[in-house]
Amino acid sequence: MDREKAPKRPVAEKGEHIIARHMVEDENLREEKNLVIDGVDVSGRWNTFILSRVDSDFDRSFFREIKKTVVGSRINRCWQCGMCTASCTVTPLYRRFNPRAYIYMMQLGNLREIKKYIDVAWRCVGCYKCSQKCPKQVNPAEMMEALALLIKKYFPEEVESKLKDDEKVKKIYDDMILGNGRLNLATLHTKSLREMGRGMELFSKVERDAIFKMIKDGRAFSVLMLGKSSGWSKSRKAIEKYLKNVEGMERIP
Amino acid sequence: MDNNKKQVAYYPGCALLTVDRAYNNSARLASEKMGIELTPLQGYNCCGIGEMKSKGAASLYLPLRNMMLAKTTLGSKELVMSCSVCFHEFTRAVERVKESEEELKAVNVIFKEAKEEEYIPDGRPRHILEFLYNEKGPAEVRKNTVRPLKGLKVAPYYGCLYSRPSMYTFTDKNPLMDNSERPKFMDDFIKEMGAETIFYGNEVQCCGGRNLIQDEETSFRLCSQTLSKAKKAGADVIAVICPKCAGGLDVNQPKIVEKYGKDSELPVVYITQLMALAFGFSKKKAQFPDMISRPVEILKKKGFV
Numbered sequence: 001m002d003r004e005k006a007p008k009r010p011v012a013e014k015g016e017h018i019i020a021r022h023m024v025e026d027e028n029l030r031e032e033k034n035l036v037i038d039g040v041d042v043s044g045r046w047n048t049f050i051l052s053r054v055d056s057d058f059d060r061s062f063f064r065e066i067k068k069t070v071v072g073s074r075i076n077r078c079w080q081c082g083m084c085t086a087s088c089t090v091t092p093l094y095r096r097f098n099p100r101a102y103i104y105m106m107q108l109g110n111l112r113e114i115k116k117y118i119d120v121a122w123r124c125v126g127c128y129k130c131s132q133k134c135p136k137q138v139n140p141a142e143m144m145e146a147l148a149l150l151i152k153k154y155f156p157e158e159v160e161s162k163l164k165d166d167e168k169v170k171k172i173y174d175d176m177i178l179g180n181g182r183l184n185l186a187t188l189h190t191k192s193l194r195e196m197g198r199g200m201e202l203f204s205k206v207e208r209d210a211i212f213k214m215i216k217d218g219r220a221f222s223v224l225m226l227g228k229s230s231g232w233s234k235s236r237k238a239i240e241k242y243l244k245n246v247e248g249m250e251r252i253p
Numbered sequence: 254m255d256n257n258k259k260q261v262a263y264y265p266g267c268a269l270l271t272v273d274r275a276y277n278n279s280a281r282l283a284s285e286k287m288g289i290e291l292t293p294l295q296g297y298n299c300c301g302i303g304e305m306k307s308k309g310a311a312s313l314y315l316p317l318r319n320m321m322l323a324k325t326t327l328g329s330k331e332l333v334m335s336c337s338v339c340f341h342e343f344t345r346a347v348e349r350v351k352e353s354e355e356e357l358k359a360v361n362v363i364f365k366e367a368k369e370e371e372y373i374p375d376g377r378p379r380h381i382l383e384f385l386y387n388e389k390g391p392a393e394v395r396k397n398t399v400r401p402l403k404g405l406k407v408a409p410y411y412g413c414l415y416s417r418p419s420m421y422t423f424t425d426k427n428p429l430m431d432n433s434e435r436p437k438f439m440d441d442f443i444k445e446m447g448a449e450t451i452f453y454g455n456e457v458q459c460c461g462g463r464n465l466i467q468d469e470e471t472s473f474r475l476c477s478q479t480l481s482k483a484k485k486a487g488a489d490v491i492a493v494i495c496p497k498c499a500g501g502l503d504v505n506q507p508k509i510v511e512k513y514g515k516d517s518e519l520p521v522v523y524i525t526q527l528m529a530l531a532f533g534f535s536k537k538k539a540q541f542p543d544m545i546s547r548p549v550e551i552l553k554k555k556g557f558v
Contacts, residue, residue: 070309070349070356089459093471123468125475126303127459128341131418132433139420145307166467173304177315181298183267192466206507210545214272217543223271230296235318238366239311242359250309 017045022096024050055110062109062150068248072146077136078103084130084140096120099130099140102147111154114147118158121147122166149249168195178236181229186220259388262329263291264319264343264378266336266496267299273496275540276523280335280381282538283528286397287389291333294323300342303463310359316346317360320376321369335381335525337495338462341414343378344421350374380415382494382524386438387429394445399533401447405555407527408451408488408519409439410479412498413459433457439492439524446531453486455479460501469505476501477513484519489551492524499523499544506546520548530557 015021015029030049035042066072084099091097097120105113114121121144130140152159159167169192176183193201201207214220229235243252269277281291297319305312320343323332334340350357351374361371416424416433424433431438436457440450458479461472480502483491493499503521510518521544529539536542536558541549552558 069307070312070359071306073353089461089475090471093474123464123471125459125461125468125471126463127413128417129413129459131420137420139418141418142306149307169467170304173302177299177301177305183299183302185268185272189466206511209507210504213545219272219274219543222274226267226271229298232298235298235314235363235367235369238363239308239314241366242311242314242363243308246309246359250307 012045015048015050018048018050020095023098023101025053028053055108057110057112059109059111062111063107065248066106066146066150069146069149069250071139071142071149072106074136074138075103075106075143075146078107078138078140079136080104081135083133083135084138087129087133089125089127089129090123094120094123097123099124099144103138103140103143106143106147106150114151115155115158118151118155119162121151122163146249153249165196168192178239180227181232181235182226184223184226186214186223258285258288258290260290260292261384262323262327262332263293264297264300264323264332264334264339265293266297266334266339267302268496269335273499275526275543276335276496276499279523279525279529279534279539282534283525283532284381284385286529286532287385287393289385289388292327294319294332295326296322300336300339302338303342310356310363312342313346313349313356313360314363316343316378317350317372317376318364318369319343320347320378321364321372324376325370330375331377331379333379333381333384335494336497337380337412337414338497340378340380341421347374347376347378348421380494382415382438382442383431386441391441391445394442394528394531398446398531400531400557402527402531402555402557403447405448405552405557406451406487406489407443407448408453408483408486408491409436409443409456409524410483410491410493410498410502411436411439411457412462412493412495413457415494416457439494442524442528443492446527448527448531451483451486451488453483453488455482460498462495462497462501465497465500465505469508472501473505473509473512476505477509477517480506480509480519481513481516484516488519489555490520490522490527490548492522492527494524503544503546519546520544520551521546522548 014031018024028051032047033043035047066075080100082100085091088099124144126141128141134140172188172191190202193199265277284291301312301315320332323329350360364371416422416431416436419425419433424430443450459475461475465472499521526539536549
């Protein structure tokens, strides 16, 4: 092959070849562009050096707080083997999604680190592969719910700016399930799209076809007939009272 | 005849009574042929569909209230359900309160507040696939098949929550339950109906259903992988056992095809629909026209309808 015609490889970014690059902070990464040691040229990636990380600002009180919740009650069992991240469905799609690291941050109560991952931490699809593989039955899938609770409590502004859509949809679910005791899927779909500012999509051909089909075969009518669970108002009041009185992060102010 | 039928308490769930009635109706037809009558639970409430987990004991109360309802109104400690998400929520609640006295106490506080009976951990939720397999078995499917689905290549899709996690579902642990890595109950049913099963590697992968609304992008990617892999392996249809998987694979399929191309175009059916078809019911009774991915076309081509 003609070597001269082959496209020139671009110069690598600093530390680009490190697999979990996002886990290394910029200031901890040392790499000299031009360096000769004892007459040997070690320019670029040949001299990459990562300064060891020191976590000093941790707070074990978070640990106890998470342990009190139903979803995070097994946080003490984790020994950081990494099977959760290895089996994760989401990690190959979003490299910064790393359940093992999140659990470690929660164990240490390292809020400074957790804050960096707020934009991606909610992407768990709940496939439970991690909980299946976990040798210590930590149940990482539910630990991600505990992480969401923690984020909601300590970073309300970040949630407001970055996780607006997710929170809006969650609220529709909550209102419907607690309100009627049943889930109306048609309303859920249309309301979520509208709340997320995508209401116009409801008029697209795919959506129109689906809605027309359901009206024609009578399913739209059955959605209207779904109704309430019997004797639900008592249960609703009991749940609301529980959520007001529960101690810790599950509490609703 | 009716006296010979075994009656069981059945939890329909919100999706199956409305938009996914195809699964509900075909499950009832198929079970009836196999000698099981599903008695629906009246006045049921939502299981929480995975969105209530961060609400502590309230997320355990929702399914357990249905278990109590089954016990008081139908006199049954077992509750059969078709939806995998409901199945997951039920097994989760039942197993958790069995294990942790603290959580049981917290749930019973809610029960007491709602002036309902106290929950004693004795319930057992069951998925309809596992229930039919263990109660009747594949032989019963062969016996009832009057219209063998010869030549139909079916890709079984089990999804996540039918078999995972073992700590709730007891797959791999209880010899009567399915395997979590290579489940086979659906495969056996398909073979007994005369159809062919396809191995395509994505049987227990996720459809991204939990964030179907909030995070369409992820769900589309995962679904397109599953659909295109099954199509590449030569499947005619993909068979599912969960309305949420159907939501991702079937209802969203036009959008997925728009984004990822024709490779992801594959008809989606519920396994119970295929069973109802093999047992001699018409396509209308099995409600194939309800599916958005148009399975009727391929079934017509193969000469089953």
